[in-house]
Amino acid sequence: xxxxxxxxxKLYNTLSGQKEAFKPINEGxxxxxxxxxxxxxxxxxxxxxxxxxxxxxFRYLKHLGYKVRFVRNITDAGHLENDADAGEDRIAKKARLxxxxxxxxxxxxxxxxHNILNKFNFLPPSIEPTATGHIIEQIEIIxxxxxxxxxxxxxxxxxxxxxxxxxxxxxxxxxxxNVEDLIHNTRELDGQSDKKNPQDFALWKKAEPxxxxxxxxxxxxxxxxxxxxCTAMSTKYLGDHFDIHGGxxxxxxxxxxxxxxxxxxxxxxxxxxxWMHANMLIMNGKKMAKSTGNFILPNEIFSGDNxxxxxxxxxxxxxFFMLQAHxxxxxxxxxxxxxxxxxxxxxxxxxxxxxxxxxxxxxxSITILDWKQSCYDAMNDDFNSPILIANLFEGxxxxxxxxxxxxxxxxxxxxxxxxxxxxxxxxILGLVNVTKVETSTDKLSGxxxxxxxIRQQARANKDFALSDKIRDELAEVGIQLQDGKEGTTxxxx
RNA sequence: GGCAUCAUGGCCGAGUGGCUAGGCAGAGGUCUGCAAAACCUUCUACAGCGGUUCGAAUCCGCUUGAUGCCUCCA
Numbered sequence: 001x002x003x004x005x006x007x008x009x010k011l012y013n014t015l016s017g018q019k020e021a022f023k024p025i026n027e028g029x030x031x032x033x034x035x036x037x038x039x040x041x042x043x044x045x046x047x048x049x050x051x052x053x054x055x056x057x058f059r060y061l062k063h064l065g066y067k068v069r070f071v072r073n074i075t076d077a078g079h080l081e082n083d084a085d086a087g088e089d090r091i092a093k094k095a096r097l098x099x100x101x102x103x104x105x106x107x108x109x110x111x112x113x114h115n116i117l118n119k120f121n122f123l124p125p126s127i128e129p130t131a132t133g134h135i136i137e138q139i140e141i142i143x144x145x146x147x148x149x150x151x152x153x154x155x156x157x158x159x160x161x162x163x164x165x166x167x168x169x170x171x172x173x174x175x176x177x178n179v180e181d182l183i184h185n186t187r188e189l190d191g192q193s194d195k196k197n198p199q200d201f202a203l204w205k206k207a208e209p210x211x212x213x214x215x216x217x218x219x220x221x222x223x224x225x226x227x228x229x230c231t232a233m234s235t236k237y238l239g240d241h242f243d244i245h246g247g248x249x250x251x252x253x254x255x256x257x258x259x260x261x262x263x264x265x266x267x268x269x270x271x272x273x274x275w276m277h278a279n280m281l282i283m284n285g286k287k288m289a290k291s292t293g294n295f296i297l298p299n300e301i302f303s304g305d306n307x308x309x310x311x312x313x314x315x316x317x318x319x320f321f322m323l324q325a326h327x328x329x330x331x332x333x334x335x336x337x338x339x340x341x342x343x344x345x346x347x348x349x350x351x352x353x354x355x356x357x358x359x360x361x362x363x364x365s366i367t368i369l370d371w372k373q374s375c376y377d378a379m380n381d382d383f384n385s386p387i388l389i390a391n392l393f394e395g396x397x398x399x400x401x402x403x404x405x406x407x408x409x410x411x412x413x414x415x416x417x418x419x420x421x422x423x424x425x426x427x428i429l430g431l432v433n434v435t436k437v438e439t440s441t442d443k444l445s446g447x448x449x450x451x452x453x454i455r456q457q458a459r460a461n462k463d464f465a466l467s468d469k470i471r472d473e474l475a476e477v478g479i480q481l482q483d484g485k486e487g488t489t490x491x492x493x
Numbered sequence: 494g495g496c497a498u499c500a501u502g503g504c505c506g507a508g509u510g511g512c513u514a515g516g517c518a519g520a521g522g523u524c525u526g527c528a529a530a531a532c533c534u535u536c537u538a539c540a541g542c543g544g545u546u547c548g549a550a551u552c553c554g555c556u557u558g559a560u561g562c563c564u565c566c567a
Contacts, residue, residue, distance in 0.1 A: 037567070050567035079565065090565070175562075177496055182563075184495070226565080248567030249498085255566095279498085280561065289566060324516070325506060330499075330560060337505050340517035347516085350530085378507095386507050390515035400531055464526060471528080482530045491530090 002028065002065030009064075011244075012328060012382050014252065014275040015174055019382055022274065024243050030061050030068045031242035033234040033272075035251055036128070038075040039109035040090040043116050044295040045318070045333065046281040046288035050248040052319065052430075053278040053327035053383075055122045057246070059428050060379050062123075071237050072125040074113075076106040076132050078213045079226040089223075092212055102213050106132075116298045119315045121430045127237050131229035135215045138224040138232045141266060142203045142217075150265045154194040156206030156220030160261060162199040169264050171199075174275060175253035201258050203228055227258035235263070235271065245272040249279050281322070283308060283333040296333065309335045313342060316432045320345040323385040323429055344393075349435045350491050351396040352425060354403060355418050361408035366398055368413045372420045379428065388424060395421050404485070435492055448479060452488045455481070 009022040024030050034054045037043055051072070061068045078089025088096075095102040131138075142158055145151040151160050162171050166179045182199050202225035207214040214221045234242065240263070247256060256275065263271030281288050288295045296306050304312030321341035325331040371394060378387035398417065401407035409417060425431050451470050458466040471481050474490070482489050 035567075038565085044567090047567045053567095172496095175497075177563080181495060249561065250566060252497090253562055254564095278567070280567075282560070285559080287561070287566095321505090328498090329506080332505080334505080336517085340505060342517095344516045347530095384507075386515075390507070393515060397532090404532060406532070459526075462526075468527080475529085480529070483525065483528090484531075485524085489530095 004028070004064040004066055007064055007376050007380055009060075009380050010382055011274060011276060013273075014277050015270075015272075017176075020274070024066070025241065025273065028065070028067060030066045030244065031238035032058065032061075032068060032070045032244040032246065033230070033238055033242065034070070034072045034125075034245075035230055035247035035255065036073040036075060037109075037113055038079070038090065039106050039113060040078075040094045041109060041290060042297050042299075043109070043113045044288060044290060044297055045301065046295060047248075048116065048120060048298055049281040049322050049331065050246075050278040051117065051122065052120065052322055054246045054276075055430060056323065056327070056385060056428065057244075057276070057383055058123060058125075059430055060383060063423065063428050069127070069238060070125040071127045071129065071234060073230065073233050074106075074110055074128060074130045075226075075229065076103075076110070076130045077223055077229065078102065078211075089211070089213070095212070119298065119302065120319055121315065121432050123430070129233045129237065131224070131233070132213070134229060134232045134236065135224060137236055138228045139204075139217050141228060141232055141262065142224075145203065145262065145265045148265055151203055152196065153219055156222060157194055157202060158204040158219055159195055159200040160203055160225075160258070160265070161196065162201070162261070163197055165261055165265060169261070171261055172253075172257060174257050174260055177253065177257075201225060201227060201254065203262075227255055227262065230255070231259050231262040231266075231271070234259075235266075240267045241269060241271060242273070244274045244276060246276040246278065249277045252277055278327045279330050281331050281333055285332060288333070308333075309338065313338055314434050316434055317342045317345050319429075320348075320389075320431060324389055326382075326384055326386055328382070345431075346435065348392060348396055348425065348431075349433050351399040352421060352433060353435060353491065354489070355399055355421065358399065358402050358409075358414060358418075360411040360414045362410065364409045364413045365407045366409060366413070368409060368417050368420075371395070371398075372416065375420060375424055379424075385429065388429070392421065392424060448474070448490050452481065452490065456488070 010019045011022050012018065013020045032054070034051070036051075037047055054072075058068060058070045076091070078091040091102045091105050094105045098105065142151065145160065146153070146158065150165050151158050162179065165171055172178050172182070179199060183197070204217055204219055204222055204224055206220035206222040211223070213223055215223060234245065245256070245259070260270060260272070263269070283294055283296060286292070286294045296308055298315070298318070300306035301309065301313050301318050302315060304310075317338065321338050322331065324341060371391065375388055375391045378384045378391055381387070395417070398407060402409060426433070451474065455467045455470040458464070458470070474481060478492050480491050482491065
């Protein structure tokens, strides 16, 4: 018996524009592909948000008992800064500026990407393929599309024929555009002479002599088009037809539209059942993007070294902040928002830290199974993590009420409650209990317990000067004393 | 200019055709030597203008504004 047999997910499918019941192609199995980063510079927080959304999806699917194959690629092939026929690719440009090999650029920022994701407590994907490792597969796909007559070769480059494709299929089905509108609204760009139409996109580009990243192909020494790698890697590992494809909202058009076209061209069938798009993280009302300079790096959040924030924040605080918004909503990154999340996060952690001390009762004053189901309902409804978190704060209330003797749970109910809290907070939301790690050092606990005893003695003697000194100076080094009915406890934030 | 999405209280951020979101902040109370924490109570809302409806913040239209895409971008 798996949880997915009783917990039914509805998810918003960009393709249909509405929430749909999720039904995997093979029962109990889920194939999910997410477009990964182009590793030409440090991953910024906006990038992280998208990947975090799908990390949460991955975690929840696994929690429900699905066998998930999660593929997230690394784009390590250079792509041109614009879609014109000429231009430098980003990785090559970075390599030139830093006087290193393109593959050194790729290596450096791949390592950075992994480091950052580890700090945010991401689960690794099942497969993390690279574009340059799949050149042969991409060439094979181009051959197929050429054979179908939906692409053409010009001067060693191969382009997808969007108008031809649109005669029998629908280009724009995902982003709700039609080709006529696209034609009317295309900006004039220099150097597009090789294309029959501006809407056509490159499958293969002939490399200029100075272009370092290049591979042989039947058409020229060159490199694959950007959209092709995802088609190659997704279908290789998940099949021609798979369950979920995710990515940032900004990839919807043209990237994902082109992926659909390529998949349809090869197999006469739509490659993906459910398209999921994570919304943008903006900062102070503007898009976070490397190209505009309006962005913050994760390491700057951990160190506090950025003019947009007033202090350092733990990775889990940033994670909690982002999960407090729904993945399909735009989220504005602000210092005030982060401060509010930080307080809430530590309140949640403080409650969890005393969960094991709760005593069970003869009867339950809370219908814990209803509460548990409401947690699942939240996640089942298009992965609504903000609602889930609201329910978890309901759980915080339960913990404190039980501790104060204002609520009760039977032994069995208490076990269910604790297991549910832990599952959602740590397994599904992927938060890390930073306070627990710090306070679990026995030496520190022993020292603080001693100070608490001395303070108790001082209070008994009405030596409040001493007792307050102990309390205040401990607070200054980040240890809070809490006087409860059953004695004094402490926590560290 | 075109397409799409969105517009909620002091701030962040859910949701819904009639019934409490939640967090942070604020107010009052309980507790405390005083605090803090915790608990109880509590205030402020659905951009504007029309329409549909017994009833709309929730559906429709218009207006205004925001964000994204339309050239690489999570």
